[in-house]
Amino acid sequence: MLLLFSRLELDDAQAEMAMSLCEEMKDWEAFRQIATHRFVLPIAYRHLRRLQPASLSAEQMAKMRHQVMSYYQHDLNVMVSLREVIQQLLRPLNIPYVTFKGPSLAARYYDEPAMRFSRDIDILVPRERMPELLALALAEGYRPLDPPELANNPISLAFVARYQKVVTLQSPRGIDVEFHSRIDNIGTVYDSRSLIDKAELMRVGNADVAVLPHDELFVYICWHHTKHFWSHLHWLVDIDAMQRHPSFDREGVLACADRHELKITVEACLKMAEVLSSPDFDFHCHTDARVDELLTLALEAMQGDIKLEHELANRKPTPDFAFHWQTDRRHRLRWQLLGWLRIFRPSYADYSEWPLPPRWHWLYRPLRPWRESVRRWSQSRH
Incomplete structure (x- = not known):
C-alpha cells in the first residue's frame, strides 16, 4: 500500500487496489510508523483522507494528522531557513550557487509542498568561495556539525574547503544546511561549476532561489537515488511529481542523461517507476535484467534500515554507482586508483x-x- 501511496495522485485502478488493501490492514499503528520511517506519512495521510477507509479508526487518523501538522511546521522552518541562507550569506558575498533536492524540489513540483518532507538543505557552491561563506555563517550563529570542531579562522576554513567536499552547519533555527563543493565523489559524473552556471531562478516562498534546470534535476535525482538504492519512499514521490509537471520532457531528459553518460540509469529508473505504479505489479513483467536487479535491491532497501543500506553499499563497484551496468571499466579503474590514494587524504x-x-x-x-x-x-x- 505504501508503494501505491508513493505518488501525488491515485488513478481509479490504484485507488481500488488501495481500498482493498485497507480492508486487509490489521495494524494501522505499524503502518503509521513505517510511513514515518520512509518519509511518506504526509502523502499517505492525504490519500487516506480522500479514501476514508472504514478500517482506519478516527483515533489513528487523528494521530496521523497531528504528526503531519508537526511536519508542516518543520517544512515551513526549512523554507524560511533556505531564504535566510540566501539573503544573509550567499547574496551579501555575491556567491554563485544552486540548491537541489529538498525544499526547492517540493516547491517546484508538488501541488502541496508540505507533502514532501525535507530533512535538510543542500546547496552547491564553488570550492574557492567556501572559506568566506563558512566564515560568515559561523559569525552569524550557524553551528558546525560536520566537522563538529570547525574553527572560524582563515587557515582552518581554507583547510576544510580544500579537503572536505561537504560541510554541514546547523542554522540558528535548528535546520541542517549542507554546503557542497562537489556532488559526486571524484568529479567524473558532474562538473560543479557547470551545474552552477546552468542554474535558473524560481520563486520559493517569497525569495528567488537558484535551482537546476528541469532535465538536469531529473537526471541527478535518478542517479542520486539509485546510488542509495531508492531506500526512502519519498524519492518515488519525487520522480512521480516531476513526471507529472508540465515541464517534463522525456526526450530532453534522456538527451541530458546521455551527456552525463547516465542514460542507462535514467531509463532503468523510468521503467522501475512504471512497474511500481501498477496496482498488481509483477517483478518479472519485463525482460531487462538491469531493471530486475534495480527493482530487487530497491525493494529490499525500502524494507530495510541504515545498516542494510550500508551492507548494500559495500557491494557497489564505486561509491557513485550502485550497479556495474551503470558505468564502465574506465570509471571503475579510475576509482580504484583514486580510492587507494584517498588513504593519504587528510581529514x-x-x-x-x-x-x-x-x-x-x-x-x-x-x-x-x-x-x-x-x-x-x-x-x-x-
Whole structure:
C-alpha cells in the first residue's frame, strides 16, 4: 500500500487496489510508523483522507494528522531557513550557487509542498568561495556539525574547503544546511561549476532561489537515488511529481542523461517507476535484467534500515554507482586508483589534532596512514 501511496495522485485502478488493501490492514499503528520511517506519512495521510477507509479508526487518523501538522511546521522552518541562507550569506558575498533536492524540489513540483518532507538543505557552491561563506555563517550563529570542531579562522576554513567536499552547519533555527563543493565523489559524473552556471531562478516562498534546470534535476535525482538504492519512499514521490509537471520532457531528459553518460540509469529508473505504479505489479513483467536487479535491491532497501543500506553499499563497484551496468571499466579503474590514494587524504580531524601552518600541510598526506592507525588502535583500547 505504501508503494501505491508513493505518488501525488491515485488513478481509479490504484485507488481500488488501495481500498482493498485497507480492508486487509490489521495494524494501522505499524503502518503509521513505517510511513514515518520512509518519509511518506504526509502523502499517505492525504490519500487516506480522500479514501476514508472504514478500517482506519478516527483515533489513528487523528494521530496521523497531528504528526503531519508537526511536519508542516518543520517544512515551513526549512523554507524560511533556505531564504535566510540566501539573503544573509550567499547574496551579501555575491556567491554563485544552486540548491537541489529538498525544499526547492517540493516547491517546484508538488501541488502541496508540505507533502514532501525535507530533512535538510543542500546547496552547491564553488570550492574557492567556501572559506568566506563558512566564515560568515559561523559569525552569524550557524553551528558546525560536520566537522563538529570547525574553527572560524582563515587557515582552518581554507583547510576544510580544500579537503572536505561537504560541510554541514546547523542554522540558528535548528535546520541542517549542507554546503557542497562537489556532488559526486571524484568529479567524473558532474562538473560543479557547470551545474552552477546552468542554474535558473524560481520563486520559493517569497525569495528567488537558484535551482537546476528541469532535465538536469531529473537526471541527478535518478542517479542520486539509485546510488542509495531508492531506500526512502519519498524519492518515488519525487520522480512521480516531476513526471507529472508540465515541464517534463522525456526526450530532453534522456538527451541530458546521455551527456552525463547516465542514460542507462535514467531509463532503468523510468521503467522501475512504471512497474511500481501498477496496482498488481509483477517483478518479472519485463525482460531487462538491469531493471530486475534495480527493482530487487530497491525493494529490499525500502524494507530495510541504515545498516542494510550500508551492507548494500559495500557491494557497489564505486561509491557513485550502485550497479556495474551503470558505468564502465574506465570509471571503475579510475576509482580504484583514486580510492587507494584517498588513504593519504587528510581529514579535518588531522588538522584539529595537529594544526600546522599552510606551508606544512603537505605533511598530513604521508603521515595520514600512520596517524589513522594510531587513532584506531587508541579507540579499540577504550
